[in-house]
Amino acid sequence: MRKSIATVCLSGSLTEKLTAAARAGFDGVEIFENDLLASLLSPEEVRARTADLGLGIDLYQPMRDVEAVPEEDFVRNLRRAERKFDVMRRLGTDTLLVCSNVSPHALDDDTLAADQLGRLADLAQEFGIRVAYEALAWGRHVSTYDHGWRIVEQADHPALGVCLDSFHILSRGSEPKDLEGVENIPGEKIFFLQLADAPLMAMDVLQWSRHYRCFPGQGGLDVTSLVRHVVNAGYRGPLSLEVFNDVFRQADAGSTAVDALRSLIALEESAGIAPLPALVVPSGVAFAELATADPQPVTELLAGLGFQRTGRHAGKPVELWEQGNARILLNHGTDTPHSRLRSSGDTPIDGTALAAIGLETPDPRSAADRAESLLAPVLPRRRREADISLDAVAAPDGTELFFCATRRPEHPDWTSDFTPTVGSADGIVTGVDHVALTQPWHHFDEAVLFHRTVLGLRPHESVDLADPYGLFRSRALSDETGAFRLVLNLAPSPAAETRTRAQHIALATDDITSAVRRIRAAGAELLAIPANYYDDLDARYVFAPGELDMYRELDILYDRDEHGGEFRHCYTATVGRVFFEIVQRTGGYRGYGAVNAPVRLAAQRR
Structure with missing residues (x-):
């Protein structure tokens, strides 16, 4: 019509x-x-x-x-x-x-x-x-x-x-x-x-x-x-x-x-008026790509989290870091997604940034066709003849989205572009739980529509998160099973966005206490949580003997839903505009610990 x-x-x-x-x-x-x-x-x-x-x-x-x-x-x-x-x-x-x-x-x-x-x-x-x-x-x-x-x-x-x-x-x-x-x-x-x-x-x-x-x-x-x-x-x-x-x-x-x-x-x-290419919903995160001009702080943080360098790209200054099924690409070249990533003021974002996400996709070509039919900007990619061809589009905030099939024989495998190095992917992190992207102030509703229609994600209710200098608006999207989760955040104001537009990658583990002890032993810095927070936890919940003391000692935050599902999480320090979250879900918990966001945001401000 x-x-x-x-x-x-x-x-x-x-x-x-x-x-x-x-x-x-x-x-x-x-x-x-x-x-x-x-x-x-x-x-x-x-x-x-x-x-x-x-x-x-x-x-x-x-x-x-x-x-x-x-x-x-x-x-x-x-x-x-x-x-x-x-x-x-x-x-x-x-x-x-x-x-x-x-x-x-x-x-x-x-x-x-x-x-x-x-x-x-x-x-x-x-x-x-x-x-x-x-x-x-x-x-x-x-x-x-x-x-x-x-x-x-x-x-x-x-x-x-x-x-x-x-x-x-x-x-x-x-x-x-x-x-x-x-x-x-x-x-x-x-x-x-x-x-x-x-x-x-x-x-x-x-x-x-x-x-x-x-x-x-x-x-x-x-x-x-x-x-x-x-x-x-x-x-x-x-x-x-x-x-x-x-x-x-x-x-x-x-x-x-x-x-x-x-x-x-x-x-x-x-409405049944005109069909589009079928939805191809992501089944997980294939990789998250960090772009930086100074790789040392990022490599130190990744090593502290238990990641190991497992590959180097054959033709680009890009490294593959792995732990379990979590994969981080570290790009420190001059022609990177980072050089094209823009803030709302149309100025380059300085420092380490989350520039691209690889979407684990059952049918990458069909996913790209649908994205193009819904006006997603198709991104050119400079590649050698020997490189695997990956389709990519730009999200409204400039983040590049790659449609990937990782180590599946029926599709080209992007990891084959990397020459293996000495290193094991074993570790206590099992994969990427979710990725959180802070949106430019005028792109929030556009981003929700984009990810719902292009990727077939289901939006959850919006929530307001109290920052010391205003309110963050946050909205999660996921597939029906929760295998792929994305969180979109909106900074309190255009002015606040320029100083708080941090992105974060949440890493899943089955044993957060062991993960935190290993991270601390490796020298990585975690976000310090005030004692008042744990006094409040003690008032709200009944814990097993010694459990709350352990959370207090390790700076682990805690949430419990109405069905008894539990969420334990903690945060690293921020490097450039990126930080990591370690999360453990038990009992079918499907939220994101929003009740703890004000404490986390205040701690990050400090």
Whole structure:
């Protein structure tokens, strides 16, 4: 289906917004009236600009407080509408959005509303324009889509139809049965479909709408079901995004537009409109690649954690360090993922950084095909003819994701690029439990959508973590079994991000106390935990004799879930922008020890 986006979704001038929409691949735009009013371009110049970019203008919006008013007010509204219709003719667009009246002076009279909308449609028809009537969730008297449709049906005018907006319908808590009524509206009378998602929040619906909308798949509304019903009704017009979001209005318009189009492509798949290459869900972490200009502190830390250097790349300054099934690539060359990794200010990130993750993937080629179909940037890779070919894409934060099959005979094995060195992979670490990535402040929702749609990961609930200087927002994603886990964190503010954008790799062990004793004996520094924390643990839980004393001695943090599952973990010092976590899960524990995050964050600040 045709894909469109309202200019209100994007930051910048009208020209910048149009350019971003076109570059992302949209077919059309909704021109938000304020964007036109603030532009130096005439309507004719806007029309020419959109045509040059390959865009159509699918809607002009909005016109407010038109219907169900005293006659003298309506006469003034018709005069206003005539001027707007002339502007639309100059723009070359034929559909006007009219919102249900929110004025306290509006009259509760459906017959009057239908009559006045019919007269408005009479005038519109003279200009070759259609009027799409939208029921706002906070409309004075018309606030539901079925009420809006009854008024349109009563007016019975060929130039008058409805605009359905997913936010206005779903924000009112519509049940699945409530959405079935959409199919009672003839498809040809659904003039336009606007789409937005939103996180589930207990707040005034107007403020919720104006500040917290997001793209489909980023929130908690069932946009997919609504789209299915609208398509079943016979609607064949554009799928158009109308998202009011404070972050999007400040973020780069180009990346926001790409994220927006990705959301519509994924929505088409989930609604059964257009298929995509099948999901290929990662089954684990093949490797984590650290890039650094100074390898010594990292090699000392890896050795202290029990890793051994088991290979060197045959053609690049990259080392393979292993322990159990955990693999770390240490890249200290000049042409590295690290040199391309960017912060939100578009400046290189200094110091050791987690630059790439190898995703253990059942079918790497199919995984790459799906990623490309969902607009993931495919990354070129400089390689020798003898090197194994690995497909890679960039995540929204710049982290490179490689699709790998490790030591499986049916697929090329990336480890064959490494010349073995003396060293054993045996150790007390069994593998990578999860990887945590701190996102640039304006990429958090984009990152959630990216990893959900491209990799097929299931998002968990967002949690807020108290940092001494603000709140971190954190959201975990995983496959259904928990074999692959990823945590996305959002720094408290753009300013805080520049000093706290650390990434971390959590290493799994079956015996954390033995692991910590070995790490300390090897001279590696672990994060010191205050005594007050252990006093609180003593108040909250009953431990076996000596157990709590051992945690206190070894700086191990502890959590227990409602099912009796237990989580023991500790942290290394930070090297550059990377630190390691050692974790032990027992009893089916599936969380991440979020209750301990404030203590950890405060300790890292110190």
